[in-house]
Amino acid sequence: MTERSAFKRRIEAMIADFEAGKAVDPASRDALIEDLARWQAERIPEYGRMRRRGPWPPALPTDVFRFRRIAAHPEEQDVRVFRSSGTTSADRSVHVYRDLSLYDSAARAAARHMLFPDVEKMRLVVLAPRESEAPDSSLDYMLARFAEWFGTDCSWVWSDGKLDLETMTEALRRAEAHGEAVALLGTSFAFVHAEDGLADRRFTLPPGSRVMQTGGYKGRSREVEPEALLAAIAERYGLPAAFIINEFGATELSSQLFETTLREQIRGARGRRRLWAPPWVRATPVDPDTLEPVRGDAVGILRIDDCANLDSVCCIQTADLTRRLDDGIVVLGRATGATPRGCSLAADEALGAA
Amino acid sequence: MSDDASAIRERAAAVREAGATLRTATTDERASWLADSADRLLREVASRSAALAESTGLSAPMVSWAARTTLRTVDAQALSRLASQAQQSGSDPIAMLSVILAGNVFTASVRGIVVPLLLGVPVLVKSSSRETLFPAMLRDALHRTDPGLGAGMDLVVFLGGDREREAALVESAEAVAVYGSDQTVASIAARCGDKALIAHGHGVSAAYCGSHALSKARIDRTVAAVSLDVCAYDQRGCLSPQVIYVEAAKDCPALEFAERLAAEGLEPLSQALPRGPLPAAVGAAQAQWRGVAEVEGTLMRGDTFAICVHDQGPIRWSPGYRNVCVVPTNGIGAAFDAMRPFAASLKCLGTDGASRAGVEDELARREAFQAYACNLGQMQAPPLDAPADGRPIWYGLLEA
Numbered sequence: 244m245t246e247r248s249a250f251k252r253r254i255e256a257m258i259a260d261f262e263a264g265k266a267v268d269p270a271s272r273d274a275l276i277e278d279l280a281r282w283q284a285e286r287i288p289e290y291g292r293m294r295r296r297g298p299w300p301p302a303l304p305t306d307v308f309r310f311r312r313i314a315a316h317p318e319e320q321d322v323r324v325f326r327s328s329g330t331t332s333a334d335r336s337v338h339v340y341r342d343l344s345l346y347d348s349a350a351r352a353a354a355r356h357m358l359f360p361d362v363e364k365m366r367l368v369v370l371a372p373r374e375s376e377a378p379d380s381s382l383d384y385m386l387a388r389f390a391e392w393f394g395t396d397c398s399w400v401w402s403d404g405k406l407d408l409e410t411m412t413e414a415l416r417r418a419e420a421h422g423e424a425v426a427l428l429g430t431s432f433a434f435v436h437a438e439d440g441l442a443d444r445r446f447t448l449p450p451g452s453r454v455m456q457t458g459g460y461k462g463r464s465r466e467v468e469p470e471a472l473l474a475a476i477a478e479r480y481g482l483p484a485a486f487i488i489n490e491f492g493a494t495e496l497s498s499q500l501f502e503t504t505l506r507e508q509i510r511g512a513r514g515r516r517r518l519w520a521p522p523w524v525r526a527t528p529v530d531p532d533t534l535e536p537v538r539g540d541a542v543g544i545l546r547i548d549d550c551a552n553l554d555s556v557c558c559i560q561t562a563d564l565t566r567r568l569d570d571g572i573v574v575l576g577r578a579t580g581a582t583p584r585g586c587s588l589a590a591d592e593a594l595g596a597a
Numbered sequence: 598m599s600d601d602a603s604a605i606r607e608r609a610a611a612v613r614e615a616g617a618t619l620r621t622a623t624t625d626e627r628a629s630w631l632a633d634s635a636d637r638l639l640r641e642v643a644s645r646s647a648a649l650a651e652s653t654g655l656s657a658p659m660v661s662w663a664a665r666t667t668l669r670t671v672d673a674q675a676l677s678r679l680a681s682q683a684q685q686s687g688s689d690p691i692a693m694l695s696v697i698l699a700g701n702v703f704t705a706s707v708r709g710i711v712v713p714l715l716l717g718v719p720v721l722v723k724s725s726s727r728e729t730l731f732p733a734m735l736r737d738a739l740h741r742t743d744p745g746l747g748a749g750m751d752l753v754v755f756l757g758g759d760r761e762r763e764a765a766l767v768e769s770a771e772a773v774a775v776y777g778s779d780q781t782v783a784s785i786a787a788r789c790g791d792k793a794l795i796a797h798g799h800g801v802s803a804a805y806c807g808s809h810a811l812s813k814a815r816i817d818r819t820v821a822a823v824s825l826d827v828c829a830y831d832q833r834g835c836l837s838p839q840v841i842y843v844e845a846a847k848d849c850p851a852l853e854f855a856e857r858l859a860a861e862g863l864e865p866l867s868q869a870l871p872r873g874p875l876p877a878a879v880g881a882a883q884a885q886w887r888g889v890a891e892v893e894g895t896l897m898r899g900d901t902f903a904i905c906v907h908d909q910g911p912i913r914w915s916p917g918y919r920n921v922c923v924v925p926t927n928g929i930g931a932a933f934d935a936m937r938p939f940a941a942s943l944k945c946l947g948t949d950g951a952s953r954a955g956v957e958d959e960l961a962r963r964e965a966f967q968a969y970a971c972n973l974g975q976m977q978a979p980p981l982d983a984p985a986d987g988r989p990i991w992y993g994l995l996e997a
Contacts (some may be wrong), residue, residue, distance in 0.1 A: 306889050531881060
């Protein structure tokens with residue numbers, strides 16, 4: 244058995260244990276991260292150049308995915324290339340995969356636990372392009388898998404770069420008429436487009452219906468405060484706020500974090516809204532100078548150690564601001580890279596100029 | 598605390614009216630009052646450095662350094678000299694100026710307020726909502742020195758982007774000076790109509806170290822001067838060097854220069870002039886910037902600074918806060934070629950003394966560049982009469 248195969252087995256076993264309802268010991272996850280990072284540092288020169296500081300392996304900044312191919316395997320073994328959204332190549336992170344099976348296992352297990360804990364399958368309405376329209380989008384890949392794993396039927400209501408409001412309305416009216424719960428899945432900006440386009444069309448979706456929204460706005464719609472969008476969605480579709488959750492994902496990651504309210508509501512618990520990380524993921528606010536975990540609920544920048552990133556780098560330093568909340572985290576927003584220097588050039592503008 | 602539109606209008610009217618009294622004084626009298634005010638303010642800063650550290654986000658030693666180096670430029674002789682230069686045109690001063698300050702370099706208010714008052718132009722100042730203390734201390738120092746002078750400057754505070762308040766600020770003035778982002782400048786420009794806009798928008802600065810400055814005899818001084826330029830105001834200002842071009846030299850190649858800059862310059866200064874607390878959003882950008890440099894194999898870091906030795910591709914602009922690029926170059930011409938993509942945004946080019954004439958020649962020869970040259974170690978301590986954005990500091994303060 245190759246070292247890679249051994250790592251893959253360890254990760255798969257961790258996910259399988261979780262799916263089987265067995266407790267996953269954080270210490271075994273941490274040991275896996277440690278071993279995996281060492282193995283990756285030996286194979287990925289960019290990561291190998293990073294020096295350890297503090298108790299954990301170094302975390303690779305997400306920006307590196309914009310400049311370099313980060314992979315422990317040669318390019319000819321790539322089976323899939325995911326790119327983040329952006330207008331120029333320098334804006335877009337690239338994450339290559341030689342194998343999507345771990346991605347699939349991680350996505351299925353986490354979504355089953357947090358988004359569909361109470362149903363095997365349900366009707367889906369997806370406010371995002373089909374996978375065939377955006378083959379390099381990890382989000383669209385994930386949504387396509389959700390449709391296969393969790394959908395009884397699926398209406399794709401985003402095509403040719405815009406929301407198809409009539410198809411969306413029709414799908415939701417059908418769910419209302421049949422009394423069959425529906426899950427709306429899409430980006431935050433798509434939900435804003437729906438708010439702007441649906442005007443006075445409102446819905447009373449059957450009990451058990453839910454919304455999963457994800458991602459920021461990236462200039463694709465007007466920006467709406469998260470609380471305001473949550474309230475607007477609740478009112479528009481006739482849903483309790485607890486059944487509207489955020490998914491946190493990134494091109495550079497193979498696993499997703501989900502908000503807790505839907506699962507807790509279904510289980511009769513009443514926790515505060517926060518992001519849950521699956522047990523093969525370690526999500527930690529770190530100090531921006533020392534890159535070590537912050538204490539208590541201080542604001543830090545989000546480091547994610549994702550064991551499902553087998554063939555790239557598992558330790559990732561994001562540019563998101565975050566803090567701990569109870570047993571999870573809340574993400575406070577992404578630093579834009581623009582500087583607070585009142586009369587200095589913003590980083591991206593200068594890069595563009597150069 | 599926030600002033601509403603009617604309060605802004607009242608203050609604007611009072612300031613404008615005070616202009617008449619201000620102009621009855623001679624230039625020498627105004628110069629003398631302003632120099633006295635600067636002395637007074639410097640004494641005040643010494644007793645309030647902790648409060649200023651809190652409001653500016655800088656360390657108390659950095660606040661003291663910044664106040665000292667700025668306010669000492671406001672001496673009667675320099676003021677009189679500047680007034681003479683400005684008055685050569687024979688034009689009368691405008692009746693009133695509105696000034697919108699940014700929060701990144703708290704002492705920017707000094708030149709922005711002192712120069713108009715010297716020329717007899719009363720000023721209404723909108724301070725940054727983040728930093729109101731220093732402009733208020735300046736106003737109080739002016740009042741205490743001479744009530745007539747003090748009446749010629751007042752302060753308003755409100756959040757930028759408020760259409761009604763910005764209109765009230767602008768409407769009484771003949772000209773509006775704006776320090777801030779391009780977005781702020783554009784927003785104010787839209788409200789100015791045919792009034793003169795004196796824009797101090799986006800910009801970056803760079804430093805150039807020629808081989809002479811890297812010789813064994815001079816390298817210590819060069820490292821000390823460049824370090825001070827990087828650390829001043831925690832590299833938050835547009836006069837802070839983001840990039841240091843280092844000429845290929847046998848005595849001290851760029852990599853060695855960077856090592857010495859870290860060990861002998863930035864590290865000691867992190868004790869003498871500590872960096873202020875890092876805002877979380879800047880911290881996020883810093884982690885990315887440093888991480889990419891580390892991956893490229895070019896990062897040197899201390900607890901509160903980092904250097905990226907960058908020898909190819911476009912500059913990755915740092916978020917400031919003592920994160921700087923060192924770039925090897927083959928000479929002044931090559932450095933200017935490298936700066937061409939951001940020539941229009943370049944505000945100041947610090948240079949060693951031996952290279953200064955060559956740098957000034959290039960600046961004069963290349964139309965795309967509007968920057969001015971100064972000596973290393975003085976990038977963040979411009980003299981009172983240093984040009985701003987390619988124009989004399991009194992630009993816009995005299996009738997056309």
